[in-house]
Amino acid sequence: MATGALSRERDVREAYAAHSGELYGFALRSLDDAGLAEEAVQETFLRAWRAGERFDPEIGSLRTWLFAILRNVVIDLGRARSVRPKVAESGIEPSVEPLDEALLSWQVEEAMRRIGDDHRRVLVETYYRGRPYAEVAAELGVPEGTVKSRVYYGLRALRVVLEEMGYED
Amino acid sequence: MKTERCRDWRESLGAYALGHLAAPERAALEAHLEGCPDCREEVKALSGVAVLLPHADPERFAAPAPQPPADLGERIAATVAAEGKRDLGRRKRRRFQLAFGGVAATAAVAALLTLVVLPGSGETTPEQQVQFASLPSGVAIDATLEPHSFGTEIHMYVSGIRSGTLCRVFLRGADGSRYPAGSFRYRWGEDSVAVLSSALDLSRTEAIGVHAGNRTFIAPVDQATVSVENETKEDAT
Ligand SMILES: [Zn+2]
Numbered sequence: 338m339a340t341g342a343l344s345r346e347r348d349v350r351e352a353y354a355a356h357s358g359e360l361y362g363f364a365l366r367s368l369d370d371a372g373l374a375e376e377a378v379q380e381t382f383l384r385a386w387r388a389g390e391r392f393d394p395e396i397g398s399l400r401t402w403l404f405a406i407l408r409n410v411v412i413d414l415g416r417a418r419s420v421r422p423k424v425a426e427s428g429i430e431p432s433v434e435p436l437d438e439a440l441l442s443w444q445v446e447e448a449m450r451r452i453g454d455d456h457r458r459v460l461v462e463t464y465y466r467g468r469p470y471a472e473v474a475a476e477l478g479v480p481e482g483t484v485k486s487r488v489y490y491g492l493r494a495l496r497v498v499l500e501e502m503g504y505e506d
Numbered sequence: 507m508k509t510e511r512c513r514d515w516r517e518s519l520g521a522y523a524l525g526h527l528a529a530p531e532r533a534a535l536e537a538h539l540e541g542c543p544d545c546r547e548e549v550k551a552l553s554g555v556a557v558l559l560p561h562a563d564p565e566r567f568a569a570p571a572p573q574p575p576a577d578l579g580e581r582i583a584a585t586v587a588a589e590g591k592r593d594l595g596r597r598k599r600r601r602f603q604l605a606f607g608g609v610a611a612t613a614a615v616a617a618l619l620t621l622v623v624l625p626g627s628g629e630t631t632p633e634q635q636v637q638f639a640s641l642p643s644g645v646a647i648d649a650t651l652e653p654h655s656f657g658t659e660i661h662m663y664v665s666g667i668r669s670g671t672l673c674r675v676f677l678r679g680a681d682g683s684r685y686p687a688g689s690f691r692y693r694w695g696e697d698s699v700a701v702l703s704s705a706l707d708l709s710r711t712e713a714i715g716v717h718a719g720n721r722t723f724i725a726p727v728d729q730a731t732v733s734v735e736n737e738t739k740e741d742a743t
Binding site (some may be wrong): 358362365366378379387413414415417438443446460485486490498 | 517518519521526542551552554558559563564566567568571573575578584586590672674686687688690702703717740
């Protein structure tokens, strides 16, 4: 996409096709409500469209820009929701840290989905379930060294995917 | 530097970064790391990932990534297309608004807004015009609802409320449930026509509502002229 990436209607369609899944995933993770998540994604593309001329691909990717808009939308929706007594009786505005935590969680979970099944499997068994390597190896019918090497390549794959997703440590 | 021994150790570095190596193996690996900047660099990279793992919930990533509703893209595209078409009219309207800017900028939201629904200008068009009347001087809210195959397109015009106020719009169906139509932030001096859309069919829309600040205003969507105060439900016939 060239300068003014969202200045044409067709660009919005292309941007939607490319990024709506991720944006919706993050919105749902942080708002925990399908209706609000849908609203957030819609609002994000409309704001992007209205500000399309201001998008500068020299500064960052379209994806990064859309995520920055979505982050603001989520904050707005979170605030709007917090004034409803059902959700937050204290009336305290939601702070930004839980949102950043939600973004991080969503990124890591999404990266986990994208790495190979074999890699994800050994990370789940050894790390999340804390099972011994020998036991996992027996279950999978592979040598223990293979489990170890899959853990190594799994972490590397995860790093690559996170970098692709724009994660910076 | 890379040595033969690196190859032996390399694939243990993941388990090491996760703290999974038994003491003897860990000690032996650490002895290697001391003399091997390459492997140290690799451990650093893997540790950067390892510290992120606790943030992920394995139950969540075991499930497929959630997808937005299939028609959301169409609704957004339709809203964008409509907004593009209306650009000219919007600019005209803005000039009109600026002429009264002084009044608008000093007015606050009324405690109670009385909403009056007026019939659309052309009775034959399926478009619904909803006007919010009896507002304090300088405040104006009205909306136009258009039927589409994807649902309902809403053009909402707001002026004179506190700058920065978040306005969330929804439609209420005949069954009483709410369908979000999007939100916008009202700013002084900016274009204040918001184009929104909802999946709810106009023919099944009973009312339109706006949350502004912490208030909710609901207007029935029908042909009759009806007054409502705040969130009280009315039979619009
Ligand atoms: Zn080495």
